[in-house]
Amino acid sequence: MTLLRQHFRSQRTGLLIWLGANVAATLMVASLGNSVSQSQALPKLVEKLPANIQALFGLAPGLSAVDSFIQAKLGFWIILAFPIYGCLLAISAVTREVDRHTADFLFTLPIDRARLLVSRWAVMVADIAILGLGIWVALVAGLKGVGVTGSWSGYFWMIAQTWLLGVAVGSLALLASVWIDDYGAGTKYSLAGVGALFALDMGFRINPPPWWALVWNPFAHANSARSIMENRLLWGDAAALAVIAALALALAVHFFARKQIRA
Amino acid sequence: MGDFAPTEGYAESGSAAAIALENLSHVYRNGRGAKNVDLRIGRGEVFGFLGPNGAGKTTLIRTLLGLIAPTGGRGQVLGLDIVGQSRELRRRVGYLPGEASLYDWLTGYQNVDFALRVRGVADRSRLKRLAGVLDVDLGRRLKTLSHGNRQKVAIIAALAHDPDLLILDEPTSGLDPLMQETFQNLMREENSRGKTIFLSSHIMGEVEALCDRVGVIRDGRMVAVDSVEHLRKQRMKYVTCEFAGSEPVPDLAAVAGVRDLQVSGQGRRFSFAFTGSLDSLVQSLAGRGLSDLTVTDPPLEEVFRAFYEQGGSR
Incomplete structure (x- = not known):
């Protein structure tokens, strides 16, 4: 519990900044809800778009005007934001300690390395969840504030699915960070990795490859439009993301136990 | 590392010694590091560890503490295997690294309190006494403290849990001469309470004043282990x-x-x-x-x- 509390406190300022910025952006998006709900331009536009363009932006015909707008603006944003935040938290877990030389203090305490890594992973999971909940509360409050009724539970599942995406990508970054001792380089590499996987997924949405080429990419398992439309967690994709996260964490724990903490 | 055939007498002498190393090595890819170090340090001894920068001092210390794994040989600290029982070993050792970096966004008290909580130590009276002896304000965030005061907090973090063995790497770097004297008195007090001290230092006066024996390391190998007095007489x-x-x-x-x-x-x-x-x-x-x-x-x-x-x- 000491390890968990200490790391959560160290990430508190970052969480508040991310939360503040995202809640503000969500409230701005929600404030346009009334205008969007009175116009049917967006659903009509979505229906007119070719199927591959709809797929590219994750749009789905059949959603209400407000749901289409929320999905296109917020859903698209958090699919990038949660993995980026997850990566930053993952790189802070070990790489930052080595880079700042606090690793010598930390690792000469009687700490079990597996527990340390799992506690830091748990903080990452919790922080992305708090960010997601904050966005959902702001979205519901913002839309209610302008007198618009949206798919509240659909939005919740969209955010939950994307939370799992953030956890999976963050877990992969945690695994990679075991071999990276430079915080600046680690941040750059992990963000480049997020960008590459995201771009690859965009390409695959236009020209879908066989399933086995898709399944390993976490971004292939988040579809905000489907989450809202089906109003549930997409269980198959959620399971795939959970497996990716669990596998990455297990490997990170395995290799971290053997990591040489050099001066 | 755990599948060595035990050398006769190694386990017995290891448990009696504070530090017992047998052929211990950690050699980096560039060939540097610590090589085939044999060393016995008795409980209650103050041992000086000398060597220039890059000689392998820090590598040997990091190997003892489980930060890096040995590439050969084996070692025991306080009768505990440095590989298989590293966690228990670290519970009983106080370590002050050469470049002591604590969490600078925490206060001195929060840093030491965190270390004590991880170690499961509830008593904070020793922490307060050490802060008084070293004359440092533990209520300030580390980033607002001078290098010398940060070093004092690091010393308190190494001593606060009352360890049986102190491993100190350049402990007085950044301390003024008066505080160096205070530190030496503190070490004498710890030693009189039966604590073993492994002191790596470039300050020869400090080593001469405190240590019973010294070891000299050169190019990763121990080239001499002797009493300070005998070394001085013998060498030159x-x-x-x-x-x-x-x-x-x-x-x-x-x-x-x-x-x-x-x-x-x-x-x-x-x-x-x-x-x-x-x-x-x-x-x-x-x-x-x-x-x-x-x-x-x-x-x-x-x-x-x-x-x-x-x-x-x-």
Whole structure:
């Protein structure tokens, strides 16, 4: 519990900044809800778009005007934001300690390395969840504030699915960070990795490859439009993301136990 | 590392010693590191660990503490295997790293409190007493403290859980002379309570003042382990001699073991450092009107310099 509390406190300022910025952006998006709900331009536009363009932006015909707008603006944003935040938290877990030389203090305490890594992973999971909940509360409050009724539970599942995406990508970054001792380089590499996987997924949405080429990419398992439309967690994709996260964490724990903490 | 065939007597001597290393190595890919180190340090001993930068001091310390794994040999600290029982070992050891970096966004108290919580220590009275002895304000965030005050907090973090063994790497770097003295008194107090101290330092005065024995490491290998007094006597002498009369003086520059030769008194008074056999030196000086001869032990600093300039051997 000491390890968990200490790391959560160290990430508190970052969480508040991310939360503040995202809640503000969500409230701005929600404030346009009334205008969007009175116009049917967006659903009509979505229906007119070719199927591959709809797929590219994750749009789905059949959603209400407000749901289409929320999905296109917020859903698209958090699919990038949660993995980026997850990566930053993952790189802070070990790489930052080595880079700042606090690793010598930390690792000469009687700490079990597996527990340390799992506690830091748990903080990452919790922080992305708090960010997601904050966005959902702001979205519901913002839309209610302008007198618009949206798919509240659909939005919740969209955010939950994307939370799992953030956890999976963050877990992969945690695994990679075991071999990276430079915080600046680690941040750059992990963000480049997020960008590459995201771009690859965009390409695959236009020209879908066989399933086995898709399944390993976490971004292939988040579809905000489907989450809202089906109003549930997409269980198959959620399971795939959970497996990716669990596998990455297990490997990170395995290799971290053997990591040489050099001066 | 756990599948060594035990050497006869190793386990017994290891449990009796505070530190027992047998052929312990951690060699990096570039060939540097610590190589085949054999060392026994008794419980309650204050041991000085000397060597220039890059000699392998920090590598050996990091290997003892499980930060890096040995590439060969084995070791026990407080009777615990440095690989298989590293966590329990770290519970009983206080370590002060050469570049002590605590969490600078926490206060001194929060840093030490975190370490004590992880160690499962509830009592904070020792922490407060140490803060008083070292005269440091633990209520301030580390980033607002001077280098010396940060070092004091790091010393408190290493001592607060009352460890059986203290491993200190350059402990007084950044401390003013008065505080260095306070630190030395603190170490004497700890030692009088039966604590073992492993002190790596470049400050020879500190090592001479505190240590019973010293080990000298060069290019990753222990080249000498001896008492400070014996090392000084054995390794080198300071010699001053003067010749009366008109007989030609001996060619001291040609005598094996003579270095740093200085001549004064119209060419008849000599002072030099000597690393050879005193018997042969006296024979070289005899029969030339020798009127005065003084032989003294050098300070440890000179002994240390001799190891690195001339190459010491065990």
